[in-house]
Amino acid sequence: MKKIAILGSTGSIGTQTLEIVRENKDIEVLGIAARENIQLLEKQIREFSPKVAAVWSEEKALELRSMVADTDTEIVSGMDGLIRVSTLPQVEILVTAIVGMIGIRPTMEAIRAGKDIALANKETLVTAGHLIMPLAEECRVKILPVDSEHSAIFQTLQGNEGNPVRKILLTASGGPFRGKKQEDLMYVQVEDALRHPNWSMGKKITIDSATMVNKGLEVIEAKWLFGVSVDQVQVVVQPQSIIHSMVEYEDGAVLAQLGTPDMKLPIQYALYYPERRDLPGDRLDFWKLRSITFEKPDMDTFYGLKLAYIAGRRGGSLPTVFNAANELAVRQFLNRQITFLEITEIIEDCIRAHKVIEHPTLEQILETEAATYERINSRR
Numbered sequence: 001m002k003k004i005a006i007l008g009s010t011g012s013i014g015t016q017t018l019e020i021v022r023e024n025k026d027i028e029v030l031g032i033a034a035r036e037n038i039q040l041l042e043k044q045i046r047e048f049s050p051k052v053a054a055v056w057s058e059e060k061a062l063e064l065r066s067m068v069a070d071t072d073t074e075i076v077s078g079m080d081g082l083i084r085v086s087t088l089p090q091v092e093i094l095v096t097a098i099v100g101m102i103g104i105r106p107t108m109e110a111i112r113a114g115k116d117i118a119l120a121n122k123e124t125l126v127t128a129g130h131l132i133m134p135l136a137e138e139c140r141v142k143i144l145p146v147d148s149e150h151s152a153i154f155q156t157l158q159g160n161e162g163n164p165v166r167k168i169l170l171t172a173s174g175g176p177f178r179g180k181k182q183e184d185l186m187y188v189q190v191e192d193a194l195r196h197p198n199w200s201m202g203k204k205i206t207i208d209s210a211t212m213v214n215k216g217l218e219v220i221e222a223k224w225l226f227g228v229s230v231d232q233v234q235v236v237v238q239p240q241s242i243i244h245s246m247v248e249y250e251d252g253a254v255l256a257q258l259g260t261p262d263m264k265l266p267i268q269y270a271l272y273y274p275e276r277r278d279l280p281g282d283r284l285d286f287w288k289l290r291s292i293t294f295e296k297p298d299m300d301t302f303y304g305l306k307l308a309y310i311a312g313r314r315g316g317s318l319p320t321v322f323n324a325a326n327e328l329a330v331r332q333f334l335n336r337q338i339t340f341l342e343i344t345e346i347i348e349d350c351i352r353a354h355k356v357i358e359h360p361t362l363e364q365i366l367e368t369e370a371a372t373y374e375r376i377n378s379r380r
Contacts, residue, residue, distance in 0.1 A: 350376065
């Protein structure tokens with residue numbers, strides 16, 4: 001019986017992870033955590049009977065304790081609660097599906113406790129990759145990527161250990177505004193940006209896909225996951241979302257992972273790695289597909305992607321600024337406080353104003369996040 005815990009169990013990745021648990025009879029969920037959706041958390045507690053469940057605020061935790069008083073699940077809260085879920089003694093794999101930099105500390109503590117990490121939290125490596133990857137190596141734990149693109153790269157690397165990678169070809173759908181110019185995006189509404197053509201995701205990542213900042217975060221994440229420079233990561237727009245990413249080797253061979261756009265495939269692969277299991281769902285039908293097309297990303301219109309390369313090349317604390325500025329700007333856009341194009345403008349302003357810390361500690365990363373938030377909030 002494989003024993004797991006999930007940070008972000010009520011979100012898109014978390015709920016799909018639990019679908020995989022339902023479909024397989026050999027996974028036990030020992031811990032779950034969510035930010036505030038205690039109604040869904042209660043249902044998950046009653047179905048999966050975890051030992052511990054965490055919610056961010058103590059107020060919500062008190063309410064949840066009352067709701068599940070007839071169960072044996074312990075309810076905890078705050079950062080201590082997330083760490084408790086992440087380090088439960090019997091847990092083998094921690095699925096980090098929580099959104100934001102809030103996931104860094106629980107992930108690090110889980111690594112120290114010897115847990116393998118099924119990583120769906122981009123912010124962890126984008127801002128603290130220089131801390132996470134050496135720690136994982138020291139503690140001899142696996143970082144198993146859950147993002148479809150990074151999982152695809154990980155899969156195409158299997159069996160090629162020791163062969164140098166020349167280039168990673170990171171595919172992108174192009175989002176809902178592929179082919180548009182900046183003047184076309186001046187009056188974009190929240191509903192427009194949330195209308196992704198291929199994937200069903202949470203609101204934050206869907207907006208990131210619309211700005212292509214998401215792909216920029218993935219470029220920086222790939223640098224840490226696969227030990228390459230950001231300039232070895234080339235973004236390729238592949239609108240059908242059939243090729244999930246590719247790896248080019250020194251001899252010119254390009255290996256790709258293809259499949260239907262279904263996040264359960266990379267989640268299940270991470271949970272059972274290196275085993276592949278049957279996964280219910282659609283299969284590629286090449287007679288119907290007929291063609292796969294490719295485009296160069298428009299980094300003038302989607303300037304956030306260009307800023308990601310700038311932040312990734314410079315390194316230090318700058319990727320934290322890039323990430324934090326985007327997090328708050330997206331939140332403000334979703335709250336209809338700023339326009340769509342202002343998201344990237346805010347990121348650029350914060351990057352230009354920041355004095356880079358070369359090798360930031362975790363405390364300095366969190367301080368940089370707070371300073372970036374303060375700068376953005378002072379604009380209003």
